[in-house]
Amino acid sequence: MEELRNLYQEVIVDHSRRPRNFRAIADPSATAEGYNPLCGDKVTLYLKLDGDVIRDVAFQGSGCAISTASASLLTETLKGKTTREAQALFDSFHKLVTASGPAGKELGKLAVLAGVREYPMRVKCATLAWHTLRAALKGERRPVSTE
């Protein structure tokens, strides 16, 4: 039970139940779709940029608690960040959930997803929104897939 709580922390359960910024942005500067064909999780990410700064970020989609909470936390974290900072966060987050590095301070709330590293089958759930972010920043048109 204790172990499972490391994965399903209250914050994660809360964000999966009531995802933040769960909406479309009418006139996004960038958008991308992500898809995990293994489990069917889908996410669409919308970004509103002001120059290099992310003014607004939102998402829609369906998925498990981990992927939904991860997307929700991503939107909370990215608001006000520059695209360069967002890219750096992608790298730190990836290290966080694959256990290839310690949780950096810059991750803030995202650190609650560290428990995922004990569940290799679920890492893709946590990173789906982040891969989608990267695709949106690169302006990719085709949906990104975790496979």
Next chain:
Amino acid sequence: MNPTGTEVAAAAGGRTPREFNVWRIREDFPVLRQTVHGKPLVYLDNAATTQKPRAVIAALEHFYTADCSNVHRGVHLLSERATAAYEEARRKVQRFLNAASEREVIFVRGTTEAINLVAHSFGRPRLGPGDEVLLTHMEHHSNIVPWQLLCQETGARLRVAPIDDRGELIFEEFERLLGPRTRIVAVAHVSNALGTVNPVRRIIEAAHARGLPVLVDGAQAAAHIRLDVQALDCDFYAFSGHKLYGPNGIGVLYGKAAWLEQMPPYQSGGDMIRTVTFEKTTFNELPWKFEAGTPNIAGAIGLGAALDYLDGVGLENAATWEQELLAYATRRIASVPGVRLIGTAREKAAVLSFVLEGVHPHDVATILDRQGVAVRAGHVCAQPVMERFGVPAITRASFAFYNTPEEVDALIAALHKVREIFR
């Protein structure tokens, strides 16, 4: 001391035959005797693959340690033994299916390859623009995609017989769809997602009344239902060894000899030929015409050993026990708040699919796994079924005869834990 199977069955309100002793049977499956995440393994993913009894593992080991050789070629003793064992396995399958002849038993990699073989060699020459292939809404992707690709290639189209909210085929609709352009009917015997047992005999009668051939996808049926392809009168029957306590990578296509003889080869190469010159090749007889290249010899022998083992247990005994487990699990799961069963057909194999309100199946499966309970979560290769029931995915517990009512209890307890975490 462990209770006997009979006592457990009595506790579960069952009427299992006296000779069925699940605790003794469990001894035959080495893999079951382990802990995962510090908990006893409760393996409830049998619709994905079944575990292998020691007899099957021993047959594989024996082949590789004593008889390893190629078949149908060598004149040396090992090749003779390998060939004899391989062909004996074919006769075991023939008896298992009650096929009229061993010539009608073709070894393939599994159900998927069997269906692809029929689509390619039987379907393609029969389909043209406007023709139709009739399926049901509960098919596994492996009985959809080969036909879909063939339709794209030939200009034919897929027709899909609908199912009702219980997950049963709407037979009148199925009959209505048997039209003048229907060329082939392909149906699951048992749905992998819903557990529904299709009325295959009625389906075949209705199709044959219109002169239409029927392929039955038996992947989920062969381990649970006594088969008699002659009584059923199906034109083709496909199943996989690994869902039948046998090894991976071996399966069977049964086909009526009259059809198989007409059909061109599926793959070509060695062993499927009679004579080869650069001008012309003549093909081998049935069943070898359809077995190009070195087959999965060990796999076939292992499948034969699995059928022998199943004979010892008794398929009917196994099925009765599984039905009791299903009934018990169906009763018990009602105690978990927010459960919705997906698939409530009146006649079901031992498959319990469900969704838990407010919790995604992948989260359910992860939490169950940490308590030792292995289940399947996802679209279970039946996305049209998910769409029909309006869910993105399901959690599926599927039972084999080595499962126990205590394991059902473990599943239910684990589901209550899920509820606790997602309060």
